[in-house]
Amino acid sequence: MNELTQRAEPAWAAVISVTLGVFGLVTAEFLPASLLTPMAVDLSITEGMAGQAVTATAAVALMTSLLITAATRRIDRRFVLLAFSLLLIASNLIVALAPNLLVLLIGRVLLGMALGGFWTMSIATIMRLVPEDSVPRALSIMFSGVSVATIAAAPLGSFFGDLIGWRNVFLAASLLGLLAFVVQYATLPRMAPSGVTRLRTLFDVLMRPRVGLGMLAAGLVFTGHFAFFTYIRPFLESVTGVGVNGIAAILLGFGVANFVGNFLAGALVERSLRLTLVVAPLLMGTLGLSLASQGGVAVLDGALVALWGLAFGAIPVAWSTWLSRTVPDEAESAGGLLVAAINMAIATGAAVGGLIFDVSGVTWVFVASGGMLFLATLVIVAGVQARVAATA
Known part of the structure; x- marks a missing residue:
């Protein structure tokens, strides 16, 4: 019996609450990249x-993503998601209050548990919040939280870190988590668990026809x-030859384009999931080789x-939709x-x-x-199916 009961009408407010949770988690994940130096100085440790x-x-x-479904198999999914936001x-x-590296790492371990757990539950949650034909659109909304966090977290973290200090930036991030928790508490419906998921279930799912090949393709x-x-x-420094401002502008362009691609992905996947799965990595591979062979002009x-x-931007939505239809x-x-594969x-x-960078240089990367x-x-074309799997 299918473990997921989909709704006749979409619960878009609940989808937004999941998106807020994703935004808060990814923002917290990316903040150290922009605050590493002041964190190291304040805690009297090296940046490494x-x-x-x-x-x-x-x-x-990684570990949480593999264990959390079995560990919480008897708990209402609403409470599990709220626990991750806490x-x-x-x-x-x-x-924010860490006096030393050990306490800092404890805080980040808790974030890892929330990240792995929330991501693992997110696709199944979206499937229970909207009808089947609305799943790609709902997933694109959820992943827009990732795109916005990717664009905003590093530059805003760096800016506000200089303005109010790195500790206050993490305090502000906790308020963002509180907002996500409040909205989730108000909008997420009860979602009683069903099935008897155990650790062996992971192996059983992986051994299903085409699933293992799909996971391999997604991993690649x-x-x-x-x-x-x-x-x-x-690459931008040594091959393109741009300075800090140029790098920031190009990365901003990447982030904005990623957001647009994520926004468009829902409609693309609804039109043809298989075509999206094939074309996106094919285009990315072509772009990678083009940069390696023609790089050096900043505008290009x-x-x-x-x-x-x-x-x-289409990749996370496409593979999440593939998963929702295949299993x-x-x-x-x-x-x-x-999540473990990613x-x-x-x-x-x-x-x-x-390794390639150290041996041959960034172009060969x-x-x-x-x-x-x-x-x-090639793996996707050869063996990844995009049709809805039959379930008992």
Whole structure:
């Protein structure tokens, strides 16, 4: 029996509340990138040690995404999501008041639990809040929270960090988490769990026909993207030859284009999910190779990076929709697998890209990124289906 009961009428207010939660979580995740130096100085640690706050968050998010569905299988999903928002608030408060690195890491561990858990539950939640034909549009709304956080978190964190101090920035982030909690409390309906999800369910879902291949393809897409995006700044500095202001402008263009792509993705996926799954990584791979071979002109490079952001905006919506259609009866377990695959891809893309960067230079990082995205496209064409799976 399908574990998800979809609504006859969409609960858009509840979708907005989930979007606020995503925005608060991703904002908190990205803040250390823009506040690392003042955090390190204040805590009397190196920037490298302060950077472990990011590592701790990602590692715990990966583990949580695999375990949370089984651990909470008897708890109403409304209460589980509200608990993650409380963890977000607690994390930001602990970081804001942290007297040393250990307390800082504890706060970031709580954020990792909230991130991994909320993301794992988010797709299944959206499926229960809107009718099936509205799922792509609802997912594009939810992922717009990611796009806005990507655009706003780093520059605003840096600006307000200089203005009011890094600790007050995290206090403000806790207020954002409080807003998300209040709206979720007011709008999320009761969502009683059903099914008997256990750790073995993850393996069973992965072994379903075409699911494992789809997870592999998604992992390749995100690995190719993060190999590119992690090393975009050294590319712009050494190949394009722009300064700090130019880098900021190009990255802003990427963020705005990503938001537009995310906004358009709902309509594209509704028209043809399979075409979206194929075209987006194919375009990104072409752009990566174009930058590697033709990079050096600021206006052209900025346009190509913006096009990459536009194409990538469709990726999370497309793969989340694929998951909702392929594994509708175990969406939470499949969501955990997808979140784990993405977190693994972030680490792999950054690590492999770093090795290539050290050995061959940043241009070859973009060549490898493009090659990986072409490989992902071939896997999608060969074996990833986009039709709705039959459920018992």
